[in-house]
Amino acid sequence: MADDNVYPRDWPNQRLLILVPGWTLMVISTMFVVWRVVYGLMQSRRFLLCDYLLIIATALNITAACTSQIVVNAGLGRHIMDPSVLPGLMQYSYYLWISQIVNLIALSFLKWSICAWLLVLNFSKLYQVIVWISILMVTVFNFLAPVLTLFGCSPLEANWNYGFSPRKCWAKGTLELSYTQGISNIITDVVYMAAPLIYLSRVQLSKKTQLGIRIVFLLSIPATICSIFKTVELKAITKTQDPTWDAINLQIWSSAEASIGILIASLPPLRKAFDSLFRHILPSTLQSSHLKTPQYGYGHSTHGDIRMNTFQNSKAYHSRIPGESILDNDGDSDRAILEEEEGKGPGIMKTTQVTVLEEAEASSSKVSEVSHKRSHDWPEPNTIGRDHHAL
Numbered sequence: 396m397a398d399d400n401v402y403p404r405d406w407p408n409q410r411l412l413i414l415v416p417g418w419t420l421m422v423i424s425t426m427f428v429v430w431r432v433v434y435g436l437m438q439s440r441r442f443l444l445c446d447y448l449l450i451i452a453t454a455l456n457i458t459a460a461c462t463s464q465i466v467v468n469a470g471l472g473r474h475i476m477d478p479s480v481l482p483g484l485m486q487y488s489y490y491l492w493i494s495q496i497v498n499l500i501a502l503s504f505l506k507w508s509i510c511a512w513l514l515v516l517n518f519s520k521l522y523q524v525i526v527w528i529s530i531l532m533v534t535v536f537n538f539l540a541p542v543l544t545l546f547g548c549s550p551l552e553a554n555w556n557y558g559f560s561p562r563k564c565w566a567k568g569t570l571e572l573s574y575t576q577g578i579s580n581i582i583t584d585v586v587y588m589a590a591p592l593i594y595l596s597r598v599q600l601s602k603k604t605q606l607g608i609r610i611v612f613l614l615s616i617p618a619t620i621c622s623i624f625k626t627v628e629l630k631a632i633t634k635t636q637d638p639t640w641d642a643i644n645l646q647i648w649s650s651a652e653a654s655i656g657i658l659i660a661s662l663p664p665l666r667k668a669f670d671s672l673f674r675h676i677l678p679s680t681l682q683s684s685h686l687k688t689p690q691y692g693y694g695h696s697t698h699g700d701i702r703m704n705t706f707q708n709s710k711a712y713h714s715r716i717p718g719e720s721i722l723d724n725d726g727d728s729d730r731a732i733l734e735e736e737e738g739k740g741p742g743i744m745k746t747t748q749v750t751v752l753e754e755a756e757a758s759s760s761k762v763s764e765v766s767h768k769r770s771h772d773w774p775e776p777n778t779i780g781r782d783h784h785a786l
Contacts, residue, residue, distance in 0.1 A: 406479070409472040409643050414464065416647060420654035421460045427661040428453045434668055443515060448508035449660055455501035456653045462494040463650060470639040471646060480639055485556065487639065492555035496545050498649055502580070503538040505656045506530075509587055512663070529583045536579040544568040570633050577626025580652075584619040588612050611666070614659045621652035 428449060435442060463471075469487035470480040480487070510530045514523060546554060547566030553559040592612055625648035635641040 406474060406477045409640075410467045413467055413472050413643060413646055417460055417463055417650040417654075420651055420658070421456055424654040424658040424661070425453055425457065427658050427665075430668075431661045431664055434665060440664070443511070445508045445511035445515065448504050448511060449657065452501050452504035452508060452653075452660075453657055455497050455504060456657055459494055459497040459501055459653065460650065462490050462497060463646065465490040466494055466646075472643055473639055475637050475639045488555045488557075492545065496542060498653060499537065499541050499545075501653050502656070503533055505653065505660060506533040506537065506583060509656075509660055512660075513587065525586060529586055532579050532583060536576050540572060541568070541576055544572065570630060573629040573633070574626060577622060577629060580622040581619060581626070584615055584622055588615045588619070611663055614662065615656075618652060618656045618659060621648050621655060624648045625652055 432446070432450070435446070466487055469483035469490060470477075471487065471491070473480050475484075507530065510526050510533070513526050517523070544566050545568070547568075548554045548562060548564040550559070553562040553564070589612075592609060625645060628645040628648060632638065632642050632645050
């Protein structure tokens with residue numbers, strides 16, 4: 396009975412609420428990164444800067460999950476008045492400080508990886524400027540400012556031991572700084588999602604390719620939602636008298652933001668792998684009907700054709716690696732997300748037909764040329780002239 400009074404059995408513990416989603420998302424995101432790396436090696440794809448940055452972000456995310464486990468064991472998810480929390484309170488504070496630093500650095504490397512990939516796509520000069528501005532925002536607001544704040548007190552122990560004396564701080568974290576960091580995350584997420592869609596809507600791509608691109612970029616919405624909820628939770632933790640309990644939601648959204656972001660950043664180079672997987676899953680009848688579809692490009696006819704290089708002239712088409720196109724195949728690089736639909740050439744075709752008419756009485760020849768440009772969604776043209784054949 397005395398033991399029950401010292402350690403009441405009705406104290407709530409939300410450890411599973413924190414650990415289950417955190418570890419689950421971390422494992423799934425890590426699996427996708429491993430898949431991306433293995434698939435790239437199998438396709439003999441040269442690794443780019445974005446690949447290495449993403450691998451570093453994944454390693455840091457795994458480290459953050461391990462430190463979060465220690466933080467939960469030390470008290471996170473329980474009320475601070477719980478008698479079982481007090482013995483591990485110093486350990487809780489120390490590993491929470493480490494977890495915050497690792498999580499912030501992991502998010503920064505993730506953002507830099509996304510930016511490096513978008514720069515490789517090389518859409519336009521304006522878009523490159525926007526990406527470089529976002530890199531500056533991530534570096535200042537999501538890396539330098541918060542990390543320096545977490546190291547803003549001396550001696551070093553004073554950064555996690557708030558009872559340490561003497562304690563001198565030259566940089567203190569504020570709610571305004573935390574909000575700035577959160578808003579910066581949200582803005583960059585929206586830019587990474589919306590800007591490519593706006594640009595690609597102005598170029599000539601098939602419906603299938605457009606749909607695939609939209610799906611990949613719109614998948615960043617869950618990461619943006621995590622950033623919003625994490626920013627909202629910042630206010631609760633700054634004014635709490637029960638930090639081990641009120642920080643539950645903040646910890647959940649922080650770990651989810653990093654893991655979901657890594658998962659989504661791993662998807663673009665796997666587009667062809669997903670296409671192959673779907674072909675095996677789809678019923679054979681659908682596959683047969685797909686194979687029977689005439690494999691003509693835009694504006695193809697049974698006559699000769701001349702390609703009009705519309706999309707080929709855009710910066711998104713050309714690679715920064717000499718002799719390589721971003722549309723070659725998914726085995727070459729991440730830029731192959733813009734690959735056209737199979738059997739369809741880029742741009743609009745121009746079909747030219749020449750008809751020679753002879754007049755016996757005049758013993759002369761007249762040559763007339765009929766040319767027209769056809770788009771894949773235009774109706775068939777009508778018969779031109781009395782003596783001309785339909786194109």
